[in-house]
Amino acid sequence: MEKLKYALFTGCTAKESTPEQLMSTYAVAEKLGIELIELTEASCCGASHLQDYDDFLSLVLNARNICYAESRGLTMVTICNTCQLNTAMTKHRLDTNPELKARVNEKLAEVGLEYKGESEITHFLYAIIDDFGLERISQMVVKPLSQFNIAPFYGCHNIRPSELAGGDNPYNPTSLDDLIIACGGENVDYEEKNKCCGFHAELQSPHTAARLTGKALMGALDQNADWMVTPCPLCHLKLDTQYDHASKAVGRDVKMPVLHMQQMLGLALGCTADELGLKHHVSDVTFV
């Protein structure tokens, strides 16, 4: 099989508050023999907030990011659910609206770029499952996670809206469950696995946000999960660093280890704790 190669859009979080996510992405890619070319020119996607302020600016910036995947002739791979949705939504709007695309390209022309719509955009989770294949992954597992009950937390922007997402049924997603099983773990079913963590309302609506985080952690705890796993660094930040607010909001201690999807896969493939950046977690993960 030909070596898989993608343009990696890291997003801001991987460069700042979740360094472990970037480290584990590269560690896993190396184990799987996937080549990632980092889009160092990329800007912030606006994280679903910039478009509330200036929708057109958000479109131009996201189109510019896609231009750099196009100029390399590669599919863009994202490692953040919100980056994924903002980029995919931009692509969808430009590809289905020639007039809007022309307006955006008029701006991009000023810096010598043109959005063509040639690159696909996919989250690393789906790239691994759809392009690399779960069967090959399970054959490469050297440390099966068989002693763990693992709760998948999908994150909204990778499953909704379904016409822009990676193919999961938003009411019964299975991709992350399948990856847990491929890693030898026991997947935990719980009601909140496809629900919202509250991240995007954290500053303006702290009570709502903390309640949603608390309910997600509580749901996983009540189904005997040992830890949680998520493909989204924003969900991760909320679940890993905000358990204190979350515990207060739901009236119960809901502290639980939360791993990035790449870290879980890395553990099964035999990466070390250092390679996966496990020291960067706020909730204790020394169990691994």
Add this chain to the structure above:
Amino acid sequence: MTSITTQTITFKVFRFNTETDYLPAYKEYQMEVTSEEVVLDILNRIKWEFDGSFSYRRSCRHGICGACAVKVNGKGVLACKERMNDIIDSFGTELTIEPVSTKRAVKDMIVDKADFWEKHDAVKPYLVSDIDEHPKEESLVTPEQAEALLEADLCIQCGLCHYSCPAIEENDEFFGPAAFAAAYRFNADVRDEGTLERLDTVNQPGAGVWDCVKCFECAEVCPKEVNPIEKITKLHNQVFEYGRAPNNVAVRHAVGFAHSIKKHGLLDEGELVRYSEGTLGVLKHMPVALQMYKKGKIVLPWNMPQSDKLDEIKKLVKISSTVKF
């Protein structure tokens, strides 16, 4: 033509009567379900074949009256429109049928939608206009002007988005996606004169558009493809366009992204929180920030990474910005 198939399905159905029951219960009904049935057929059969007291709303049977909204395995559906085949494909042969909001259940599938209508009412979902009672010419709306409604007028008030919204679940004050879609529908109407008042309503901290958690469930669940979150974004945009944006944490949080991108290309996470909350407000985040700092999760200002070709980004921000705050 595909042939009709039959499967044995077990339904766990929410049963509750506020007048006689202390707590709700889930009753099991097993039946042979054919591939051509919809969820409403199942509700009818529970009533006709098992228990005549089973209660639910239904009327048009054509996906237009919005009465028969229920949830199947957590998925909000119009019972008359949702094919059992698709439901079985998604969830298998053990299915749970519940009212759209169990906490607002009056009897079985019937819920008290008072909160839904109150919130709908609050955004004045009608044309606000001084009408000349003896007009000399028609008040014409061009096709382009009509398109600006973005089909928000297709809403049938079924309540599925409202009762699937996690922000409403946690915050009784929040207007919710259906009310916002209705507000947008009239704000986008060229004949309407109530835009500013509506914007001030949907702009309120705690209740308004800023408290949306951006989960996209309203877009996913809507049986008429109204896409309420698209209208929520449009209302945000109108708040700035009409100069109604207050200088508060939610507004600064959106504006802060533009500042940060202009400076670094990337988002300066720490600065965004400081700018949004203000120098005093940011103090409440210190305990979490300190924990994060100890784990190497906070980048200090002098180490802030930058995008390559930052000049390009700066130029694009300068020439593409359409809004001022």
